[in-house]
Amino acid sequence: MGFSFSWEHFLKLRDYIYRKTGIYLAEEKHYNKIAKLLEKRGASHNLKTFRQYFTYLRFEDKDGSLFQELINSVTVNETYFFRENYQFEALVYQVLKKVAKHTPIERAIRILSAPVSTGEEPYSIAIHILEEGNIVAQRDIEIVGIDIDSHCIEKAKRAVFNQRSLHAMPEKIVKKYFTQRGDIFELSRDIAEAIHLEVANVFDKEQMRKLGKFDIIFSRNMLIYFDEASKKEVAMTFYDMLRPNGFIFLGHAEYMSRIVSVFTPCKFSQALAYQKESS
Amino acid sequence: MALVNRTLQYENNFTKPKSARECLDNFLQAKEVEQKHYALEQLQKQEGADLVLLSILIDGEVDPKHTSFVASLLAKKQLEASVIEGLFSLLEFENAHIRNLCIEILQNQESHLEEVLEKHLYHTDTDVRIFIANILGNSRLKNAREYLLKLLEKERDINVCMTCVDYLAEIGEIEDIALLVAVQDRFANDFYTQFAIKKAIRGIEANGV
Known part of the structure; x- marks a missing residue:
């Protein structure tokens, strides 16, 4: 534990994801998924607060890997027969x-x-x-x-x-x-x-x-x-x-x-x- | 008749040009779209190509599918200041398609964007100032926030202000709230401004410290 992720943080991230991709995260389950991801990523990237995470995502994620991981956490990225x-x-x-x-x-x-x-x-x-x-x-x-x-x-x-x-x-x-x-x-x-x-x-x-x-x-x-x-x-x-x-x-x-x-x-x-x- | 799996052997039979001039000639003379795009692709590998690609955007008569292709090439590169200057001048173009392409290219620039942007920040045309706010709001420029604040401090046009406010909601800091409150007072009778600024302040506060 240690990475605080509030509902307001979620709303901020939701607006950003929507602006970048058109995906609108309306459900509470997304909050839980992102909270889990951020906790993990906070530890591995030494990002101690949401602010640090968001700044990294917005300005320093040059290869887009952090963003890709974020989107993966809220989309169904598995592939299966007859999907859609x-x-x-x-x-x-x-x-x-x-x-x-x-x-x-x-x-x-x-x-x-x-x-x-x-x-x-x-x-x-x-x-x-x-x-x-x-x-x-x-x-x-x-x-x-x-x-x-x-x-x-x-x-x-x-x-x-x-x-x-x-x-x-x-x-x-x-x-x-x-x-x-x-x-x-x-x-x-x-x-x-x-x-x-x-x-x-x-x-x-x-x-x-x-x-x-x-x-x-x-x-x-x-x-x-x-x-x-x-x-x-x-x-x-x-x-x-x-x-x-x-x-x-x-x-x-x-x-x-x-x-x-x-x-x-x-x-x-x-x-x-x-x-x-x-x- | 069936599902078939052929051995694919599609060889490119386009001739490889040797200079920017030759590439441009090939682009202008080619009949097929893909031949034209191949010529542009070869052109971007030549010395001085970026200015030539810019000239295709400036032309104004070129088909949107070709200008879109040019933009897709330029957006992936870090351009020289002279090319960025040219793209800024295109923000004044009547042609919305070209303007949008320029915004998309510019927001991907880092190396020389700032030095050119400084000169245009207080452009006399409000539309251009909105485009500049859009570029800043979508760029990875470290100083994007500072420029948005500079613009917002002096700005009297409500649409430019609201564009800056929308982006500050995302990248603003706690100390920017005072300016946002001042802008709220500047447009005290406008309902949307009040709403947007409240939302922006909430967004900034969510960031914490």
């Missing part, structure tokens, strides 16, 4: 149909997932596409997943998951696409091998260019951790990677219009996507 499922629904029932309309039949529709973490996102996309069935029956679809962390990519390629990763998926889908071995679930190799996964850094423009052009980009809960300049840089890299009329999906607490003004927001039922203009 309404976006995948929008993808297969609305967005892919739109993209298919203006894409020549002989050309594959390309989807990028960045970052893939341990693979739950690109595999969720693949399962949704297979479940919808119609578009993939008519044309090729290519899914590419990237992550800066090679361990994540290795794990994603293994495509072996625990129960926790699968908790949001209907049981019949789990049975259809996974083989259970004790406590672990192996994704069908047909699906795992249909996804191209590789280590890549979104800040490396040359590396990103080599991935080619995409019709749809999923980049959920990554930009939120970047500083303003980096957010802008990556948003413009994604802009260049999208084909004309292409779409980008962000996490529910991320707003492209706060970053750059070159995309048009499009609402698909519950989901919000951002579209690049036609050429």
Whole structure:
């Protein structure tokens, strides 16, 4: 004990987080989570008071690691299958149909997932596409997943998951696409091998260019951790990677219009996507 | 038809330019957006590039997607005073898109921002003073608070004052409360000012000592 964190401190931090990210922390549980984090961080960074912590966060956290940790403490940063499922629904029932309309039949529709973490996102996309069935029956679809962390990519390629990763998926889908071995679930190799996964850094423009052009980009809960300049840089890299009329999906607490003004927001039922203009 | 996993071999076939002039020519002549952006990306690696990139913002006729790209390049760099001076002059531009890009670039500057900002702190245009308060409020400049206080001390425009107050709520210190109370008196009949300053004082007090 030793780090005093009052409700007023929480309100100050809440205003700051809201200004920087658009995330509004309304619940008391957030207070408790942040209080715990600050106690820990106070000890490790020798920050003895809230004032010292806040000054460090505001002026000295140059690599953004303290801020990232703060946001991690109040957001669900675990990845699991079918997370924010309404976006995948929008993808297969609305967005892919739109993209298919203006894409020549002989050309594959390309989807990028960045970052893939341990693979739950690109595999969720693949399962949704297979479940919808119609578009993939008519044309090729290519899914590419990237992550800066090679361990994540290795794990994603293994495509072996625990129960926790699968908790949001209907049981019949789990049975259809996974083989259970004790406590672990192996994704069908047909699906795992249909996804191209590789280590890549979104800040490396040359590396990103080599991935080619995409019709749809999923980049959920990554930009939120970047500083303003980096957010802008990556948003413009994604802009260049999208084909004309292409779409980008962000996490529910991320707003492209706060970053750059070159995309048009499009609402698909519950989901919000951002579209690049036609050429 | 199926889910396909191709061997990806997308090679960049753009030609690598050798000088800032050549990069700029490539940017101006390229037809495709990505070719233009590639030219800008190569341009930023050349000597004296920042002033050339600034000139693209000054042009006023360049498509917003290209100016956004230029801004994304400049925002990541610590710029020379002459470039920062140029960005400040763009705060007077009619074009809101360019102005916003300049604010975003400037708030990421540290090395030479102060020396240029000093000169513009009491700019005659109230809008520019608001933009300066925004830059200060979002920057990591150690003296950001001092500049906001300087601005607030002399300021008579309510909108500029309120912008400063909003940021002082975040980075102000206990000793700044006296000035905030004085500003409260300065705009005694304005309901929002009273509310905003009370909130700012609460924010500062939350900091403790």
